[in-house]
Amino acid sequence: MKRTLEQIIRKWYPSLSKGQQKVADYLMKHQEKSAFLTASELGKEAGTSETTVIRVSYVLGFRGYSDMQQTIREDWLDQGQVDNEEEADVFKRVVREEQEIYERLPSQLDLVDAQKAVDALQAADKVYIGSHGSSYAAGYWLYYSLRRWKQGVFLSEPSGVLVEDLSDLTEDSLFILFSFPRYRKEGKDLLSLARRIGATVLVITNWRFSPLGREADILLTTEEGRTTDYHSIAPAMTISEMLVQGLAEQEENDVSSKKQQRLEMLYAHQNIYLE
Structure with a gap:
């Protein structure tokens, strides 16, 4: 050698x-x-x-x-x-x-719970999305996409919890929480506030026995049964896309259609997109 x-x-x-x-x-x-x-x-x-x-x-x-x-x-x-x-x-x-x-x-993926999540999205008067740390990107994507179809969609601050952000939620609102390792305390604080208000709680997490998965009204998981230390946020983006597409197919009211029309007019006027 x-x-x-x-x-x-x-x-x-x-x-x-x-x-x-x-x-x-x-x-x-x-x-x-x-x-x-x-x-x-x-x-x-x-x-x-x-x-x-x-x-x-x-x-x-x-x-x-x-x-x-x-x-x-x-x-x-x-x-x-x-x-x-x-x-x-x-x-x-x-x-x-x-x-x-x-x-x-x-x-x-529990398709019954997935449909419940879409129905809750459609019925909610307001939607608040909580995501912190590594989950923030998925939360922001869902926030951006939902605003094309619904009014009254809010997103948590990446740095912490502002109680004022949840002050407009009601019993008819939907609170969506992204919670992935390492699980952030801010998520638990937000969930507790949403519970006190009486809003429906949808948790998107890696498995049903995660710290906040057990407290959900509706639970969607991404990595059930895996024993590896590797965790991915990508499936959470996929579930978010599924929720948005499900909502888009169910939304046929004039409010959503007019909102889409106004957005497209604004996009064209501002020349936002390259194509």
């Missing part, structure tokens, strides 16, 4: 002079840069001379500086290949985890 330059240097390092050790130290610390330096340039970088660099190559068993530099380049390229393979392994692992979650989602 071919030895790397670092292995060769470590073997001969004790026999090198102080000046030669400077070159050896530089080679181990700056392998990528060394692959493209001339002997003269390397000597200057290491604080020695071109002659010392050439002597080091002979002491290490090479036929000269060019031969040593070839090994430096090969080691650097090999290391790059290892790094790329490790990065590729990470990407593949994430894709596999996401794929497994999505494959399980249709079978674990």
Whole structure:
């Protein structure tokens, strides 16, 4: 098995002079840069001379500086290949985890509860969405999408709980909470306030035994039965899209249609979209 330059240097390092050790130290610390330096340039970088660099190559068993530099380049390229393979392994692992979650989602999703959620959305006089930390992106997406179809849709602040935000909710309102690991205390505080008001509570979480999943009137989960520490927010976005599409298909009243028409007119007038 071919030895790397670092292995060769470590073997001969004790026999090198102080000046030669400077070159050896530089080679181990700056392998990528060394692959493209001339002997003269390397000597200057290491604080020695071109002659010392050439002597080091002979002491290490090479036929000269060019031969040593070839090994430096090969080691650097090999290391790059290892790094790329490790990065590729990470990407593949994430894709596999996401794929497994999505494959399980249709079978674990309770379609009765999903329909209840859509019905509650349609019937609600107001909708308040609570999401914090890693869940905030999913909450914001649902908030943005629902406002195309409903009036009176509100979103929690990402940094904390404002009691005033829930002051307009009634017993006919719907409170939607996104709660994923690590579960935030703000979610529990918001849920308690919604309960006190009497609003219907819809919780979207990773599994039914999560801290707040057990307190829901309507529960939608994304990762039932998984034992891995890997958690994904992507299925929560999928469930959000499902709710919006379900609402869109059920909404046939004039208020929603007129709201859509006004929005499209505003979009066109402001030239918001590229196409």
